[in-house]
Amino acid sequence: MNGISCSINALNGLYDISGVEVGQHLYWQIGGFQVHAQVLITSWVVIAILLGSAIIAVRNPQTIPTDGQNFFEYVLEFIRDVSKTQIGEEYGPWVPFIGTMFLFIFVSNWSGALLPWKIIQLPHGELAAPTNDINTTVALALLTSVAYFYAGLSKKGLGYFSKYIQPTPILLPINVLEDFTKPLSLSFRLFGNILADELVVVVLVSLVPSVVPIPVMFLGLFTSGIQALIFATLAAAYIGESMEGHH
């Protein structure tokens, strides 16, 4: 019995070290509803970073771009390129949506990996990338759904719904199902990747504190970038798909 209690003490110690907090939230009450404060706080920081850097870099554009402007021009070209490949020639109006999607997810993911959020102690839960909360990813995925419905309806009117019985009406259930699987897969892919990445790093750090987690951290940075690109590309692809004509 002594041994068991000792072992549990030991486990307690291990638990304190690893300190993996999953699904813990700092709750705020807003008008009778609960919100996850840590997600909102980090998302404000991300939004502030995005807006601040954009204002600084673009406030006085030069014909021959300097460092910051150069970088932002490169980013814009990249976003335009992604939108153009996925949507086609009418990509212009969708650049802000795709671009904001990419930048927000990218900066969120990297903030989770690079910013030392955990220096700031919360009374409950902990600060991390906004994208490791299911609310954020579902919000973004639902906005994508709304966006591609809007794109299709504004391009083709009610004729947009004829795509559900193409190429044959037998596929109607599958086509309807697709509208549910698209946001589901988008949101869960992002959520799962980012959460798993942070968990892997935390668990590895708790087990082997030095050197070993570093490659995993770099892998995490890579995954974060890829996930942002995948989300933006898929959103653009869905929009393009709903805008393209039928054969």
Added chain:
Amino acid sequence: MASMIMASSKTVIPITSSLPSKPRFQQQIPQISLPKIPTPKFLNSPQILSLSSSTLKSISLLTVTSLSFAPPSLAEEIEKAALFDFNLTLPIMMAQFLLLMFALDKIYFTPLGNFMDERDAAIKEKLASVKDTSAEVKELEEQAAAIMRAARAEISAALNKMKKETELEVEEKLAEGRKKVEVELQEALANLEKQKEETIKSLDSQIAALSQEIVKKVLPL
């Protein structure tokens, strides 16, 4: 996820009385999740050295399980993990995203995009105008050739003129020289004639004297 599993497995191992019954928050607050040096308590505690092999076995088993699951004994104190906890955060994030989209569009995408497009157009225009200057260059070349031709004509005219002038001058001088030479020749000829006459005259008088002498010598007196 781990704590969800934790929550489900709390009945597997009973909670022992020796556990510190502190509330969970107090345990969590001092924790810093930046890399800590792991100093597992069971290694430091001297108790562990006196444990029997069976206890060690159970400890190792528990340790192994603790790596995959958090200690089940704590599950009771940990609130149920809420991974899929949808609430007002979702619409707030949507609104934030839309606001961010409009703001970024206003301060980044539209202005910088327009600026880049304008610059592209300006560069293309400049390039096109550079191609157009080839006509201008041709015109300038023709002008230069015309100027060269005019200059050459002028130079040859001047040369001809100078040539004629010098020829005239030379002829004049030649004529002058010839005249001078002729005058001198005439003078010399006249002198010569005079001298001839004088010589003949003096010879005539000498002829008379000589002939008298010859007569004297030849004719013996």
